[in-house]
Amino acid sequence: MPNIAVQPTSRNSQIDASELRLDAAVQLLQQAGASLPDAAPLSVEWLQGMVDALCDLSSRDALTGLVNRRSFEMALAREVDRVARSGDSALLLTADIDHFKAVNDTYGHAAGDLVIQAVAQAMNHAVRPMDTVARVGGEEFAVVLPNCPIGFGKTVAERVRHMVSELSVNVAPGKHLKVTVSLGGAFAPQWVRSSALLWMERADRQLYRAKAEGRDRFCLEHQAECLVSAEEKGLLFAASQFQEIE
Amino acid sequence: MNKMTAPATKTESVDRRSLARTLAVTSGKGGVGKTFVTANLAAALAARGERVLVLDADLGLANLDVVLNIHPKITLHDVFTDKATLEDAILPAPGGFFVLLAGSGLVEYSRLTPEVRDKLLQIIDQVKPRFDWVLLDTGAGISDVVLFAISLAEQVLVVVTPEPTSMTDAYATIKVLATQQERRTIGMVVNQIHGLGEGKTVRNQLQQVVQRFVDISLPKPLKLELLGEVRSDNSVRESVRRRLLLMEAYPGSEAAQAIRLLAAKLCE
Numbered sequence: 001m002p003n004i005a006v007q008p009t010s011r012n013s014q015i016d017a018s019e020l021r022l023d024a025a026v027q028l029l030q031q032a033g034a035s036l037p038d039a040a041p042l043s044v045e046w047l048q049g050m051v052d053a054l055c056d057l058s059s060r061d062a063l064t065g066l067v068n069r070r071s072f073e074m075a076l077a078r079e080v081d082r083v084a085r086s087g088d089s090a091l092l093l094t095a096d097i098d099h100f101k102a103v104n105d106t107y108g109h110a111a112g113d114l115v116i117q118a119v120a121q122a123m124n125h126a127v128r129p130m131d132t133v134a135r136v137g138g139e140e141f142a143v144v145l146p147n148c149p150i151g152f153g154k155t156v157a158e159r160v161r162h163m164v165s166e167l168s169v170n171v172a173p174g175k176h177l178k179v180t181v182s183l184g185g186a187f188a189p190q191w192v193r194s195s196a197l198l199w200m201e202r203a204d205r206q207l208y209r210a211k212a213e214g215r216d217r218f219c220l221e222h223q224a225e226c227l228v229s230a231e232e233k234g235l236l237f238a239a240s241q242f243q244e245i246e
Numbered sequence: 247m248n249k250m251t252a253p254a255t256k257t258e259s260v261d262r263r264s265l266a267r268t269l270a271v272t273s274g275k276g277g278v279g280k281t282f283v284t285a286n287l288a289a290a291l292a293a294r295g296e297r298v299l300v301l302d303a304d305l306g307l308a309n310l311d312v313v314l315n316i317h318p319k320i321t322l323h324d325v326f327t328d329k330a331t332l333e334d335a336i337l338p339a340p341g342g343f344f345v346l347l348a349g350s351g352l353v354e355y356s357r358l359t360p361e362v363r364d365k366l367l368q369i370i371d372q373v374k375p376r377f378d379w380v381l382l383d384t385g386a387g388i389s390d391v392v393l394f395a396i397s398l399a400e401q402v403l404v405v406v407t408p409e410p411t412s413m414t415d416a417y418a419t420i421k422v423l424a425t426q427q428e429r430r431t432i433g434m435v436v437n438q439i440h441g442l443g444e445g446k447t448v449r450n451q452l453q454q455v456v457q458r459f460v461d462i463s464l465p466k467p468l469k470l471e472l473l474g475e476v477r478s479d480n481s482v483r484e485s486v487r488r489r490l491l492l493m494e495a496y497p498g499s500e501a502a503q504a505i506r507l508l509a510a511k512l513c514e
Contacts, residue, residue, distance in 0.1 A: 084397070085367060086360045087390075189426055190393075198428055205465070222463070228418050235455045236417060237410055 017042035022050065029053050032062070061135040063113060064120035072134035072142060076196035079144055083188040090188040091148040093157060094203040095123065095164075098180045098215040100139040103171075111171035112139075115179055118169045123181075126160040141181075142200070150187060150223065157183050157218035165216060182210040183218035266299070266377040268370065269512070270399035273406065274415030276386035279437040280405045281313045282486060283476070283505070284383040289341030289493040290502075290509035296378040298343035299336065301369070303395035304385040305362070311347050314339050315489035321349025326365050332372055341491045346373070358390045370398050387415075388422050397427055401512075403473065407438040408448050417452055421460050424468045435474040435508060445475025474508035476501050 020042075029036060029050075034057055037049025059071035067075065076092065083090050097103075097119055104112040116139060123141055124133045131145045145156060161183055168176040184207025188199060206219040213219065228236075271287070273280040281304075288298045302310040302322070311318060318337055324330035332346075339345045346369070373380055384395040396402055402423060406416035416434075423429045434452070436445035449472040461467040476482070481499035485492040492502050 085364050087358060087363055087394075189428060190390075201465070228414055228421070229459075232417065232455055232459050233414060235458060236413060236451060 017044075017047060020047075025050060025054060029057065032057050064117055064135050066120050066124070066141070067132055067134040069134065069136045072132065072136055072144070073196055075132045075134075076144055076199060079146055080188060080196055080199060082146065083190060087190055088147045089150050089190065091145040091153050091156070091185055092188065092199050092203045093143045093145070093160065093183050093185045093218075094136075094200065094207045095141040095143070095160065095181045095183045096207060096211070097139040098182055098211075103177065103179075107171050107175070107177070111177070114171050115169050115177060118167050119164055119179060119181060122163045122167055123160055126163040127156065142203070148187075153185055153187065153220050154218075157185050157220060161216065161218055180216035182207060182215045184208070184210055184220075185218060186221040187223075263378060265374045266297075266380045267401065268374070268380045268382065268399040269401045269403055270303070270382040270384050270396040271403045271405060272384045272392065272396055272419060273386050273404060273412075274388070274417070274419040275407075275409075275412045278386075278405050278407045278409075278412050279476075280386065281310055281383055282482075282492070283403075283405050283435055283437060283508075284381055285310065285313050285339075285341065286492050286502070286505045287509055287512075288339075288343040288379075288381055289491050290506045291379055291512070292342035293493070293506075294509060294513060296513070297376070298379045298381065299346060299373055299377045300339070300343060300381045300383060301346045301373070302348040303366070303382040303398075305348050305391055305395075310345060310383055311349070313486075313489065314341075314345065314491070316340075316345070316347075318345075318347045318349065321347050322369075323349045325369065326362075332369060336373070341493060344377070358394055362391075363394060366395070366398060388419055393422065393426070396423065401433060402429060403433040403435060405435050405437050406448060406452075408436065408440070408444055409438075413448060413452065417455060420452065420456065420468070420470070424456070424460050424464060429468065430466055431469045431471055433471050433473045433512075435476065436472070437476045438478040439475050440477070442475065442477070445472055473511045474504055476504045 026036065034053050037046045037053065039045035039049055059067060061068040079090050082088070097115065100112065100115070103115050116135070120133070120135060120141065123143065127133060127143055127145060131143055133143045134141065136142045143160070148156065161181060164179060164181045167179050169179060171177050184203045184205065186199060186202035186206060202221055206221050209219040210217050271280055271284045284300060288300045291298045300310065316337070316339060320330045320335045320337070322335060325332050325335045336344050336346050370380065382395055382399050385392045404416050404419060406412050420432055423432060434449055436448045439445055449470055453470045456468055456470065477500060479499060479501055481496035482492060482501045485495045488495065492499065493505060496502055
């Protein structure tokens with residue numbers, strides 16, 4: 001195994017912080033409302049604080065404060081790897097606000113943003129602190145729930161659906177909107193070192209099902225049936241034994 | 247002599263893959279010749295100049311040592327308990343390949359704890375850069391240990407015989423692999439056939455049931471690939487009885503030829 005640990009630089013090659021152009025970074029953090037590090041400006045501690053603040057900023061969605069897509073995909077990949085090692089079951093939920101385009105078209109984009117923020121908050125409250133809720137697209141969200149037993153999948157998906165449906169979003173004086181989401185869910189494959197992408201695709205397929213079946217509902221992927229039915233056995237030993245198929 | 251040195255090969259100049267290809271050999275039903283196929287396939291691959299390691303992944307009920315007639319002092323058990331290094335546990339086997347044997351002390355590891363998962367994942371990652379092929383001889387059935395061992399491999403080879411019980415169990419395995427491991431192609435070897443062409447019939451029959459009952463729940467259809475069919479002739483029975491590799495004892499036999507063809511197809 002090659003040693004890829006970062007070697008500490010020697011004293012003479014250390015960075016002179018005063019030569020760094022940090023105006024843009026400072027401005028970016030101030031504009032985002034992030035607090036600048038407390039340490040003495042240009043000290044090592046201060047620079048570390050700046051890097052941490054920028055990392056945090058680049059992993060969050062500006063509108064909702066949720067984890068953004070890039071960061072979520074990393075979290076998902078970590079979870080896939082963790083499941084392979086631990087064997088725990090983990091659930092991925094994907095969610096999409098129902099008829100969101102109508103909100104934007106009827107009440108404007110500012111109202112749409114308020115709806116997105118309200119849904120984000122409701123979803124965050126519906127799950128455990130250890131779960132990661134992300135905004136992965138315009139009106140699309142995703143939640144990864146580590147260590148979620150298979151039997152609890154329905155309970156948590158229903159809780160998210162329910163909490164969103166309870167919302168009444170004040171989009172204009174005297175104007176409150178009801179909002180619903182459709183959800184799809186799939187458990188991490190325990191028996192394969194899978195990819196985050198495939199896991200997302202599986203959850204999304206269930207989301208499309210929930211949309212097609214009328215929205216404001218959740219669909220979870222069926223747990224695979226391992227038993228061989230009498231019907232399957234029948235076909236396995238059918239008289240069509242010599243039939244050619246591709 | 248325990249040191250892991252790659253065997254001298256005929257194809258030294260050939261560009262090596264930087265990581266081994268991993269192939270799990272499984273069967274559904276026990277006693278269909280899974281370990282026989284694995285060991286002889288390893289020898290056939292080694293004869294092609296490939297660096298091959300067979301990992302006895304049938305923890306608890308391993309019998310690769312019996313098939314190969316070797317009695318290792320160091321096993322996976324010692325690696326798991328840090329009594330020996332991985333290097334020391336990788337042993338040369340007859341047939342020009344290497345083995346990592348489970349040994350009978352692994353009964354306590356026949357349950358899939360996070361520790362066992364972690365150890366096996368580590369071991370696979372450590373051996374992959376040093377071989378061209380890592381074959382995993384898994385247990386029979388679809389227990390979590392077996393499914394986990396299969397999950398360590400990129401490719402799967404299911405050994406099946408034309409017996410109804412073997413076909414049913416192979417079908418159950420194939421179904422689980424397609425639905426729970428996102429497998430889209432699964433290789434098949436039909437062992438103990440009575441006449442040529444029987445392998446194709448078995449494969450077609452399984453494919454037909456897969457199309458009808460499994461494909462409907464998959465994003466893409468599953469393809470069963472017939473990679474070999476082996477007739478159980480006297481040479482097979484004799485080599486098994488004498489605990490010798492078919493490839494060494496009866497290299498000219500029809501069965502040995504079938505195994506060489508299987509190796510060639512895998513290398514394509």
